[in-house]
Each structure stands twice: as structure tokens, then as C-alpha cells.
Amino acid sequence: MSDRELRVSKIRNGTVIDHVSGGQALNVLSILGIDGSAGLGVSVVMNVPSDRLGLKDVVKVEDRELSQSEVDVISLIAPEATINIIREFDVVEKNRVDRPETVIGLLSCPNRNCITNANEPVETKFDVVDEGVRCAYCGTIIREELATHIDPE
Amino acid sequence: MRQDHLITATQLSRADIEAVLDRAAEIDADPGAVADRYREAVLALCFFEPSTRTKMSFETAIKRLGGATTDMGTVESSSVKKGESLADTVRVVEGYADALVLRHPSEGAAKMAAEFVDVPVINAGDGAGQHPSQTLLDLYTIRENVGLDDLSIGIMGDLKYGRTVHSLAEALTNFDVRQHFISPESLKLPRGVRFDLHNSGAQLREHTDLAEVLPELDVLYVTRIQRERFPDETEYEQIAGEYQIDDDTLELADDDLAVMHPLPRVDEIDPAVDALSQATYFKQAHNGVPVRMALLDFLLSEGEL
Numbered sequence: 489m490s491d492r493e494l495r496v497s498k499i500r501n502g503t504v505i506d507h508v509s510g511g512q513a514l515n516v517l518s519i520l521g522i523d524g525s526a527g528l529g530v531s532v533v534m535n536v537p538s539d540r541l542g543l544k545d546v547v548k549v550e551d552r553e554l555s556q557s558e559v560d561v562i563s564l565i566a567p568e569a570t571i572n573i574i575r576e577f578d579v580v581e582k583n584r585v586d587r588p589e590t591v592i593g594l595l596s597c598p599n600r601n602c603i604t605n606a607n608e609p610v611e612t613k614f615d616v617v618d619e620g621v622r623c624a625y626c627g628t629i630i631r632e633e634l635a636t637h638i639d640p641e
Numbered sequence: 642m643r644q645d646h647l648i649t650a651t652q653l654s655r656a657d658i659e660a661v662l663d664r665a666a667e668i669d670a671d672p673g674a675v676a677d678r679y680r681e682a683v684l685a686l687c688f689f690e691p692s693t694r695t696k697m698s699f700e701t702a703i704k705r706l707g708g709a710t711t712d713m714g715t716v717e718s719s720s721v722k723k724g725e726s727l728a729d730t731v732r733v734v735e736g737y738a739d740a741l742v743l744r745h746p747s748e749g750a751a752k753m754a755a756e757f758v759d760v761p762v763i764n765a766g767d768g769a770g771q772h773p774s775q776t777l778l779d780l781y782t783i784r785e786n787v788g789l790d791d792l793s794i795g796i797m798g799d800l801k802y803g804r805t806v807h808s809l810a811e812a813l814t815n816f817d818v819r820q821h822f823i824s825p826e827s828l829k830l831p832r833g834v835r836f837d838l839h840n841s842g843a844q845l846r847e848h849t850d851l852a853e854v855l856p857e858l859d860v861l862y863v864t865r866i867q868r869e870r871f872p873d874e875t876e877y878e879q880i881a882g883e884y885q886i887d888d889d890t891l892e893l894a895d896d897d898l899a900v901m902h903p904l905p906r907v908d909e910i911d912p913a914v915d916a917l918s919q920a921t922y923f924k925q926a927h928n929g930v931p932v933r934m935a936l937l938d939f940l941l942s943e944g945e946l
Contacts, residue, residue, distance in 0.1 A: 625749025627833035
């Protein structure tokens with residue numbers, strides 16, 4: 489995208505998450521627990537043309553550098569995402585997301601009879617497996633539509 | 642492999658299983674030899690769901706090892722009724738006992754409990770999840786009758802919600818066993834169990850009709866199809882009726898077939914079968930005591946299995 493088409497201005501410091509699968513930007517923010525309430529500047533561009541993805545989303549978070557472990561969980565819904573750390577308008581670090589081994593506290597288990605849904609003092613934990621993710625407590629496998637299981641808390 | 646708790650059957654290797662079964666056989670042959678081994682030991686029984694066999698056989702097992710039990714009683718008579726969490730209950734109870742046997746209606750309950758306590762936790766059934774101590778006695782019974790290798794087993798009934806089925810199927814992947822799963826379409830194995838079985842390279846086939854495989858089976862493991870799994874009474878009666886066995890059904894079977902059932906049965910095995918040489922389910926229930934004595938011996942003596 490050239491500067492003439494730029495829909496959101498460059499950020500001075502922070503993180504740009506690029507090459508997010510089209511339509512998944514809000515789920516990415518949800519995974520990162522970013523809802524605007526902390527006062528961070530957040531820009532979201534959705535469904536812009538991309539050579540690699542057809543349509544892509546871009547998320548820019550100002551004044552926060554996201555760590556690799558924070559962003560790896562994004563790979564579950566946006567495996568092609570790239571993470572750019574920006575300082576003084578320059579990209580100082582560019583990373584791909586890796587599939588994490590486990591996802592803790594982020595997803596809720598769709599099995600209503602799972603102990604993690606029983607009001608116990610325990611965080612959900614999912615192991616990442618070839619087919620999707622699997623509840624470490626009850627064994628339930630989530631294969632599709634992972635984003636719908638993101639726990640808003 | 643070191644095991645502090647017994648939570649699922651997938652954690653058990655062939656060596657673990659054989660060690661427990663061998664110890665159970667020694668105890669069975671000479672129960673007096675271990676009568677005083679755990680004189681100071683207390684086993685906590687936390688049963689959030691009804692139980693006859695599992696609870697009583699654990700109780701008998703620890704008493705025959707010289708120990709005693711402390712029993713939470715029913716949910717209605719305990720602090721659970723006041724809204725206490727499971728995490729709190731087990732942390733309190735671990736102060737009263739050397740090991741804890743837990744049955745709970747939620748899947749994953751025993752795994753969570755084990756994260757909160759230092760004493761060994763034995764999963765005695767977590768919802769539709771697992772029941773690994775039942776599996777050890779099932780394997781002991783199978784080994785006694787037909788051996789554990791080069792074996793064809795049919796597992797029939799409620800495969801979706803049957804926790805004894807899930808644990809048994811996973812443990813059997815340690816042996817050279819052909820597993821046939823016989824159930825109505827709506828009660829086939831759940832995805833999670835299927836995932837584990839495929840990962841373990843299990844030899845499994847699924848059927849809706851027992852007659853297709855009965856003649857080649859060495860073991861037929863029957864489980865109860867529960868009425869509450871069906872929205873409609875007529876559908877339940879029709880389907881459950883197809884998965885009941887009687888002496889006529891068994892005419893197709895080998896004379897050495899072992900018919901097993903974790904019990905309680907309702908009407909899935911006709912009482913006429915009880916008199917046949919193939920009926921193995923009462924002996925299976927009796928095996929609960931030596932096998933659980935062996936299991937407790939491992940967990941109490943070394944704090945591991």
C-alpha cells in the first residue's frame with residue numbers, strides 16, 4: 489500500500505500487527521485483551537487488499553511493545569500475522585507468530601460440564617494440537633471458530 | 642515413570658499397568674502378607690456422586706491393608722451444600738488423610754484437585770471423563786481370563802458418556818488388542834477419546850450391530866445406556882433394546898468369551914446370562930479389592946505409581 493493510499497498514519501512507538509487474516513482484527517484485539525479502556529491509541533484497518541492473503545487486517549497499538557509470548561496466541565486465528573515493533577517511526581524488530589504449546593486463561597471450554605466452568609479458582613488451559621486446541625482438564629477439542637470461545641474476561 | 646496421582650488412563654504405560662496387576666495378583670494370592678502394612682494410613686473418600694462398588698471396594702482395600710477411611714459423606718450432608726468449592730474441600734481434606742479418592746460430576750475435577758493438594762489423588766470418576774482405577778480392575782480381569790495380548794474385545798453401549806469405556810479403551814492401546822466399538826450412532830466415542838486412540842495407534846473398528854463381530858470376540862464389555870441420554874422415552878426403549886444381551890444372543894459367541902460389565906446393570910444383561918460360564922462381571926467386581934489394594938500400596942508406599 490503506498491503512502492497515498494495510507495488509511496491510518498504511522499505510529500511513533502508501539503506495535504503493528506500486519507497480515508492478520510481479513511476480518512480477524514477485532515478477535516486479535518480481544519485475544520490481546522485490548523479494548524481501549526487502558527487509554528492506548530489503537531488503530532484498526534480491516535479487509536484491505538493483500539498480495540499474500542487476498543484481504544488482510546492491520547492492527548496498530550501505540551506505546552505498547554507486545555512480547556512474543558503475548559502475540560503467539562494470535563497465530564491460532566491469524567497464522568500469517570507479522571509483528572513489527574516500532575520506535576521513533578522505525579521498525580526495529582519484525583517477527584512472525586509461532587504456534588504456542590498451550591493457551592492459558594484466554595479461551596473458555598465449550599463443554600459446560602468441564603470443571604473450568606464450575607466456578608472453581610482455576611484458569612482454563614488448552615494444549616495446542618494438530619486439530620486445534622484441546623482442554624487440558626476435560627479433553628474437549630475445539631477445531632473451528634476458535635474466536636467464538638474467547639473469554640471476554 | 643513416576644506418577645503422584647491416578648487421574649487418567651492415558652498416563653499409564655504398559656509397565657505401570659503390569660506392575661499394578663502383578664502386585665494385585667500377589668496380594669490376591671496372600672492377602673495376609675499385607676494386612677498390617679498401612680496401620681497408620683487414612684484414605685479420604687470424597688464422593689460427590691453416588692457409588693456402591695468403587696467406594697466400598699476402596700474402603701475394603703484400605704482396611705485390608707490395615708488402614709482406615711474418613712468419608713465426606715453425601716453432598717447433602719457436607720459443606721458442599723453451603724457452596725464450598727471443590728478446590729477448598731480437597732485442601733481441607735488433605736489435612737485429614739494420606740490419599741484422597743474423588744468422584745465428581747464435572748469432567749476434569751480430579752485433575753484440578755490434584756493441582757491443589759500434595760497427597761495422592763485417585764480419580765474415581767469425573768463426569769463423562771475417566772475412571773482409571775476401574776480400568777485397572779478390568780484389565781486384571783481380562784488378563785486372568787484371556788490374557789492381554791492378541792485379543793479381540795467388543796466394547797458396547799454408551800461409548801460417548803461412559804467413563805469406564807474411555808479409560809479402558811485408552812489403556813488397551815498399550816497391548817496388542819483389536820478394539821471393536823458397538824453403539825448407536827448417537828452414542829459413539831467422543832472426539833477427544835478418538836484423538837487419543839488414533840495418537841496411540843489403536844486398532845479400532847466401529848459397529849452398530851453386535852452380531853457383526855460377536856463370533857470373533859474374546860471379551861465383550863457391556864455398559865449401560867442411560868435413559869437420560871435420550872430426549873424421548875420411545876427412542877430410548879427402542880435403541881437400548883438393541884444393545885441388550887441374553888442367552889440367545891450369546892449362542893453366536895465363543896464358549897470362552899468373557900462377558901464383562903462395570904455394573905450396575907439394569908436390563909442390558911439378562912439375568913439368564915448369570916448362569917453361563919461366560920458371565921464374568923461379578924468376579925470383575927470382586928477384583929476391585931486386590932487391584933485397589935495394589936494401587937494404594939504403590940501410591941502410599943512410594944508416593945508414586
